Amino acid sequence: MLFSGLLPLRSPLPLIFFLPPLLKNKNHLPLSSASATMSSSSGRNVNDFLMRDAPAAATKKKKPPPSASPSKKPKTLETLKTLEEQEEVKKENPKTLENPKTLEEQEEVKKENPKTLEIPKQEAKKEDANNKSKIANLSLELKKKGSNFDPMHAATWKPGEPVPFLFLAATLDLISSESGRIAITEILSNAFQTVIATTPGDLLPAVYLSANRIAPPHEGTELGIGDASLVRALAAAYGMQEGNVRKQLKELGDLGLVAKANRFSQKSVFGFKPRALTIAKVLDTFRTIAKESGKDSQDKKRNHIRGLLVAATDCEPQYIIRLLQSKMRIGLAEKTVLVALGQAAVRSDSLPSPPSHIQSPLEEAAKIMKQVYSVLPVYDKIVPTLLRVGVWELLEACTFSLGVPVGPMLAKPTKAVSEILDKFQGIDFTCEYKYDGERAQIHFMEDGSVEIYSRNAERNTGKYPDVVNYVSRVKKPTVKSFVLDCEIVAFDREKKKILPFQVLSTRARKGVILSDIKVAVCLYAFDILYINGKPLLQEQLKVRREHLYSSFEELAGEFQFATAITSNDLEEIQKFLENAVNASCEGLIIKTLDKDATYEPSKRSNNWLKLKKDYMDSVGDSxxxxxxxxxxxxxxxxxxxxxxxxxxxxxxxxxxxxxxxxxxxxxxxxxxxxxxxxxxxxxxxxxxxxxxxxxxxxxxxxxxxxxxxxxxxxxxxxxxxxxxxxxxxxxxxxxxxxxxxxxxxxxxxxxxxxxxxxxxxxxxxxxxxxxxxxxxxxx
Structure with a gap:
């Protein structure tokens, strides 16, 4: 297979003696037992096995090796034929058959017998040359357009087999050489189409890694890896000094390129390479890294990274590092990933064909994918549903869900009241105060729990325990669940006055205790997106506002509706703007009420305008x-x-x-x-x-x-x-x-x-x- 990272041994027997000391005893393990241990039903590969036992083995203290006879040539793995010969070599040079613990010991053994620790470079380079030839062919296939592309010609694995990570890494590398949006989308779409045609179960990890994510945004899952830890992991994987890694980083300007440049230096364990990486394995390892916490968590994270790098080949190390940095920088935005996924679904034979009334299937599919993700930004739900029903029924199958924040609808700037009247001529619109606080989306669950999310889907519940308390008290008894769009503002309750944003920013960001709060806040609600199990995104603002006003009671200084008027009179709007500024607000937000007035997540819409006093005579916005x-x-x-x-x-x-x-x-x-x-x-x-x-x-x-x-x-x-x-x-x-x-x-x-x-x-x-x-x- 093209992407196999495992070089064949002439004899399987030496593997027994290469197992860590804790597995050795007077009665040697049968080969079948060793194999079973390392190939369990959980799917762990040799590298996983090593990662488990390495810490235990590292704690054992070895005796100094006896001097080998200078007249005898050191024997290697390739020359060992029988158990007797293995025992003989073991007596002559114990380190030949044991896993060295430190870089110094590795260098010592390398001098005594180079083939013990490293895959011969000529074999590694031969493998690399073979990969490059196949990748060149893959590049030609992925660049084909439309019906000229055949996913089975691009696949280098059999249907049903795990998708190699090298396939995705090569795709990303190909994308990095392109600058046109259409070409990039075509390449990624072809790659997704190949996965759908061969191993559809691997489409989810392929999409996550292409989008440079490991989990939905609102879950707040972070790898917790800095460049310093990556430098140490690189040095350990490639037997380098950390100083040399930093020197190369300064020269190349990219830690991913440093990893790629040193891939021939990687150390093999037991004399052979671990199993080839798959996209599922890489994503699972990333998620494991993110879960590591507590004492020695950074060491554990680096060990996981080292395991990936040791198994990586060709351009894989480069993209492992870049993905860990969350900075691929190849011109692949998440919107492009969604468009490519939609196009792949349209072109896949196994998924439903477009309805006859759709004139531009590729464009319509791209629009649907972006709309679905704006409402439900969770690939774990979108991708399996896409494979089950296809793209044309995806909007009905993937709807707004309680507990999953949508991107906030945004306003475009305008510079004058006269521009507003021109824009909304003949249309009913409302003007609201634009508050100088922090945008928040509040989810109240049916079990009474509350989650607060920032505009970029960060969980802020621990920052605002007082707000959690407010919303539980101001909802009417008939309200069992809801999602509010609102602004949290610093508020002086004695003077009944809104305070500047700078005051709000002094509050602690997490773990706030009610009794310790020094900066009080008031919640100004201006929209409702969900009520009692019913999503309201497709309702007009006039209807959503009726639900808002009828579902909550105002509580002065704690929970209030955004101050608003409905008028098309220039002087009245001008006066309302002055009142907003005098009330310590930034200006006005102007919204259509009942025409093109649905809620559009993550979109800066022409149907919402913002007018700030400070910018009426300048550029219109900050x-x-x-x-x-x-x-x-x-x-x-x-x-x-x-x-x-x-x-x-x-x-x-x-x-x-x-x-x-x-x-x-x-x-x-x-x-x-x-x-x-x-x-x-x-x-x-x-x-x-x-x-x-x-x-x-x-x-x-x-x-x-x-x-x-x-x-x-x-x-x-x-x-x-x-x-x-x-x-x-x-x-x-x-x-x-x-x-x-x-x-x-x-x-x-x-x-x-x-x-x-x-x-x-x-x-x-x-x-x-x-x-x-x-x-x-x-x-």
Missing amino acids: LDLVPIAAFHGRGKRAGVYGSFLLACYNEHNEEYQSICNIGTGFSELQLEECSKSLRNKIISSPKSYYRFADSINPDVWFEPAEVWEVKVADLSISPVHRAASGIVDPNKGISLRFPRLQRIRDDKNPDQATTSEQVAEMYRAQKIHTNNKEEDDDE
Whole structure:
């Protein structure tokens, strides 16, 4: 088989003597017993067996080996024919048949008998050359389009057999060489189609790994592995010094490439390679890594990683490391994974054909997959259902579920009340206060339990025990279950006043005890998505609001409905905006009531608009940007960073593009706190996925870790910065003029920062607004 990582032995007998000392006794184990031990019904391979027994064996102390006769040539595994010969070699050189415990012992044995510890490099390179030839053929197959593609020609395993991880790694590697969205989607779709045609049970792990996930977002499952641990695991797997790994990392700029470059150095255990990796094995190991906790958990995590790397071949080490880092950076966004999955379902012979009324099946399937994931972001439910009913019935089979948060519906910015009236002419709409707090989605279960999720599906229940208490008290007796969309705001109950977001951000993030709370909050509810077992996403806002108002009682300072009016009068809306600002709100959210007014998860809709007082004469909205570098401060700012290089996010290329330097809007305390926080995220050189001009030379670079909300006067074309490069101008990017820090966005991940497409859209909107203003002035 192409991806077999197990090299054949001339005789199975030496395996008995290579078992750890704890398995040896006077009566040698029969071969059948050893085989049964290592190939149990649980499916564990040799590598799993070693991982189990290695710690125990490592605690045993070995006697120094007796000197071997210089006149005799050391015997190797390949020369051992009989039990008598094995015993003879064992007496001459015990280390030949025992598993060395340390790198020093390994090097010693390697000098005495090189073939004992390493697969001969010529055999490893022969295997590598064979893999490359087959991968080249695979690449040709996966690049075929439409009906020209035959999944059975791409498969290198028999139907029903586990899908090799090398198949997925090779697919990802092929995608990394492509830049076009259509080509990337086609390749991944063909790969998924191959899995469906051969081993459909492996489609789920294939989708999870392609999306660079190991579990649904709301479960909060994290690998808990940093680059330092990966460096140590690499060094252990490849018999390298950690310093050499770091040196290569500095040269190559990618730990995945370091792993790939050293794959020939990997140590084999018992003189042979473990079984070839499968996608199911890799995902299971990742999930095991995530579950490790407590004492010695980092050592256990590294041992699991080492086991994967020892078994890996060709480009597998590169993508094992990148997946562990959660940074593949190959231009494969999750939306593309969903589109490819939908297309694979359409083209698969084993799944239902499209209904006759559908004119563009591939486009419709992509739309369905994205819609389904926005409502139920759980591959464990989507993929098996897709294989059972096909894509055309998926929307009916996968519906909004209590306890699984959907992505929040978002609003587009607007700059004037007059624009609102023009946009919603002849349509009923409502205006609500836009609160300056933290977006929350609250799930109340039928058993009375409550879960609170942030806008990026992070579980925040432990952060807000007071809110859990509120919602249990304000619901009416007839309400058994619900999902609320709301804003949690810091609130001064004595003065009955909303407090700034900065006050809310001082609350602890988890494990909050009711008696220790110093910052009170008020919950402002503005939408309801689920009530008493019934999803409401497809209902118009007017209907959803009726359910909201009839299901809860307001409790001043604790639970209130968002302040709102329904009007199309310009002066009345203008006055309402001023009232919102005076009430310490950011501005208004404007929503259609009964036309195109369904709830659209994870979508920035034209049917919701936001109007902020601060931006009515500027670009219309703030930007959420990522600090990627900094310059040392001087004078009064000595000892802290004086300014920072900010970047937007290009979700298609998975890269951060510089957009401006910022040094204003910071209080002294803020500057000190930002500097302290970012010092823990310093890296030696810029990431390979940072885009900036050669003329930009900051003093330090950072991991992409924080999101800052920034106000700006306007946007301009820039020959220096790379934001939205090639979108508005073919050779230049976009930069910000007079940026000012507004706040740190703890509720956002760096990949949720303002995108390059949004920057380009803001620039175009600003240009149209400026032109219109100039025309008005001319009149």
